[in-house]
Amino acid sequence: MKAVLVGIWNRDIPKEEAKESLRELKGLVEALGGVSLGYILQNRNKPDTRYFIGAGKAEELREVLRGTGADAVVFDDFLTPSQVKNLEKLVGKTVLDRTDLVIEIFSRRAKSKEAKLQVELARLTHELPRLYGKGKAMSRLGGGVGTRGPGEQETEIRRRLIKKRIHQIREELEEVRKMRKHQRKRRERESGETLLKVALVGYTNAGKSTLLKALTGRETFTADMLFATLDTKTSARVVSPDMKILFTDTVGFIKKLPPELIESFKATLEEVTEADIILHVVDISDDRWLDYIHTVRDILKELSADEKPVIYVLNKADKIVDSEEEMRHLPHGAFVEGRAVVVSSEKRWGLEDLIGEIQSLGEKVLGITATGGHI
Ligand SMILES: Nc1nc2c(ncn2[C@@H]2O[C@H](COP(=O)(O)OP(=O)(O)OP(=O)(O)O)[C@@H](O)[C@H]2O)c(=O)[nH]1
Numbered sequence: 001m002k003a004v005l006v007g008i009w010n011r012d013i014p015k016e017e018a019k020e021s022l023r024e025l026k027g028l029v030e031a032l033g034g035v036s037l038g039y040i041l042q043n044r045n046k047p048d049t050r051y052f053i054g055a056g057k058a059e060e061l062r063e064v065l066r067g068t069g070a071d072a073v074v075f076d077d078f079l080t081p082s083q084v085k086n087l088e089k090l091v092g093k094t095v096l097d098r099t100d101l102v103i104e105i106f107s108r109r110a111k112s113k114e115a116k117l118q119v120e121l122a123r124l125t126h127e128l129p130r131l132y133g134k135g136k137a138m139s140r141l142g143g144g145v146g147t148r149g150p151g152e153q154e155t156e157i158r159r160r161l162i163k164k165r166i167h168q169i170r171e172e173l174e175e176v177r178k179m180r181k182h183q184r185k186r187r188e189r190e191s192g193e194t195l196l197k198v199a200l201v202g203y204t205n206a207g208k209s210t211l212l213k214a215l216t217g218r219e220t221f222t223a224d225m226l227f228a229t230l231d232t233k234t235s236a237r238v239v240s241p242d243m244k245i246l247f248t249d250t251v252g253f254i255k256k257l258p259p260e261l262i263e264s265f266k267a268t269l270e271e272v273t274e275a276d277i278i279l280h281v282v283d284i285s286d287d288r289w290l291d292y293i294h295t296v297r298d299i300l301k302e303l304s305a306d307e308k309p310v311i312y313v314l315n316k317a318d319k320i321v322d323s324e325e326e327m328r329h330l331p332h333g334a335f336v337e338g339r340a341v342v343v344s345s346e347k348r349w350g351l352e353d354l355i356g357e358i359q360s361l362g363e364k365v366l367g368i369t370a371t372g373g374h375i
């Protein structure tokens with residue numbers, strides 16, 4: 001895919017922020033093995049109902065696409081089905097939005113049956129409303145005004161099939177959810193010691209899986225790419241004779257995460273809502289780290305998990321300073337509310353402090369006194 005990117009800026013979204021978002025969109029295009037040839041940014045308060053950008057800008061876009069030899073255009077925001085249709089007609093190239101890219105990346109990364117089902121559900125939910133628009137367009141080509149053309153009939157059949165499949169997937173995922181719940185219960189029953197459930201959350205590429213590996217020794221797939229992890233993985237660490245911590249790694253978050261995906265990944269993300277403590281992992285070597293914290297918090301809110309006790313794990317300190325000693329003087333912890341520990345998961349700096357912090361908060365959350373008895 002050789003793509004031109006399109007975004008808008010206005011009173012609410014300053015130009016710099018819009019540019020930043022386009023840089024991230026470029027990362028998504030690259031995650032799919034594509035290249036971005038450039039971008040168009042328009043100052044616009046409200047998206048145009050027909051083309052999202054203004055009609056004049058849309059014409060300009062067509063010329064840019066021709067001039068650069070691009071085969072696709074990617075919009076940074078959600079497009080309505082009719083905007084996609086109008087744009088494709090005008091520019092004659094594939095028109096995609098951020099949601100399309102994220103769903104495509106997820107679908108390529110999905111390995112387990114559960115992740116695959118969840119991605120399929122997101123894709124179908126995304127596709128369904130777009131089918132109506134396409135059906136009308138097809139029937140205009142096929143049949144006369146007011147009659148039901150062959151296009152529309154086809155769409156109707158496809159629509160019914162999709163709805164049926166959505167229903168089927170939801171049922172299968174419900175089974176998965178029940179099984180997970182059952183497993184959680186069994187884990188708790190079988191284990192004699194106190195179990196502290198800790199979920200690792202954070203922006204994609206923050207270092208969650210690397211931290212899980214550093215804390216528990218469990219090998220998981222880590223990579224310098226967006227959305228490396230799509231499945232939750234749980235592994236344990238015994239911290240004292242009477243406490244065992246269960247760490248669960250989760251899928252990374254991103255700005256403008258398609259609601260279809262959040263909805264579809266609810267079963268996976270249930271590990272977050274079931275956790276006693278959340279470790280919010282942050283890449284502090286990225287200039288946008290404070291901004292990312294807000295994005296992640298917003299998504300936690302959507303999952304009704306924003307009231308949970310949180311420890312901020314300010315990761316990748318080794319990219320800012322040269323030694324663990326220097327790391328202790330970093331001011332980052334003062335910028336976040338509540339508990340925060342600066343670490344480097346890769347160099348294993350600060351992990352003991354982190355474990356101590358988890359343990360002390362854990363005892364508070366579970367209502368255990370320092371001697372191990374319940375209050
Ligand atoms: N320098 C440095 N790199 C790190 C550190 N922690 C993680 N990384 C690197 O950051 C990249 C992303 O790490 P992951 O652990 O895969 O990140 P993640 O948060 O699990 O990402 P997703 O699963 O995609 O959401 C990898 O290339 C890691 O090697 C760290 O403390 N220091």
Ligand SMILES: [Mg+2]
Nearest residue numbers: 208209228229
């Ligand atoms: Mg990961």
